Amino acid sequence: MVKAKKRPEIIYREMMIEALYRLSSADNLIKNSNNFQDAVRVDSAILQIRKAMEAIAFSSIAPSEKRYEDSHRHNKKTIGDHYHxxxxxxxxxxxxPDFYPTPLVPAIRQPDGGWNFGRKTxxxxxxxxxxxxxxxxGKYLHTINPWGKDPQIHQLCKDLPTAIDAIYELLDLHFAVIHIEEPATTQIWLVDAKRDGTVAMTIAMAEGSCVVQPS
Structure with a gap:
């Protein structure tokens, strides 16, 4: 039996949920690492953060799956082999060029009754x-070579909580842009991805091409 393909927006939402779950797990591991003294918990947190980042990358493929796949037809590996x-x-x-999530601040009601989402800066x-x-x-996914250079794990540990928070801030409220060639349309996926793991999406579509203004 051939497995039915999921719609791009479903894949996107599932990857968002996975990323949030892994970030939450990493945060809990760090908080219970005895001030980073428990090496196993620290290593596990690093792995979960990296996997969360890979989930975000996979989510970004979903809206452009066909074009992404076409661009790699000359390679021996299929899209299912990608992970980096x-x-x-x-x-x-x-x-x-607009594939990366664009983080937003909560919408403000406009005089005409509409809503305006400002960019997070x-x-x-x-x-x-x-x-x-x-x-x-990447280098912390392996046992540290005792003959190698100082891996500066202590500095990384100090940076982990800030990095987790920054990824949460990226996903919290953002939009993704999808340019469709045939027929020429542009979709905007407005995504509300909360730290508690809940993800809501609203999809808007415009006929013809659309230019995303830089922040």
């Missing part, structure tokens, strides 16, 4: 920081 968040994001940027994990931190975590 930074490489996924580099590929997505080439086909949809600080406190969230930018794409550049996301990719650097993802790579930084």
């Amino acid at each position: 968040a930074r490489r996924i994001m580099a590929s997505l940027a080439a086909i949809n 600080t406190g969230y994990m930018t794409r550049t920081r996301f990719e650097k931190f993802y790579d930084r975590l």
Whole structure:
């Protein structure tokens, strides 16, 4: 039996839920690590954060799945073999410059009765920081080589709570942009992803192309 394909918005929401769950698990592990003295809990927290970041990368593929798959047809690996968040994001940027979540502040009612969502300007994990931190975590997924350089695990431990909070701030209220070529349409997915693990989505669509203004 062939497994039925899930709709992109369902995949996106499921990946958001997974990312939030893993972030919450990492946060609890850190808080119960005896001030980072419990190496197993620290290592487990690092793994959960990295997996949460990979879930975010996978969610970003969902809206552009076909174009992403087409762009990799020359490779031996299929889309199902991909996992590296930074490489996924580099590929997505080439086909949809607006793929990365755009964090928002709560909407403000306008005089005409409409609502306006302002852009969040600080406190969230930018794409550049996301990719650097993802790579930084990689070397801590392995036992530290005693003959290698100082891994500076203590500095990383200090940075983990701030990084978790920054990812939460990225996801809390954001939108994702999907450009569809045939027929030419643009979708905006407004996503409310709370720290308690609940995720709500609203999808808006406009005919023709749409330009996303930089923050």
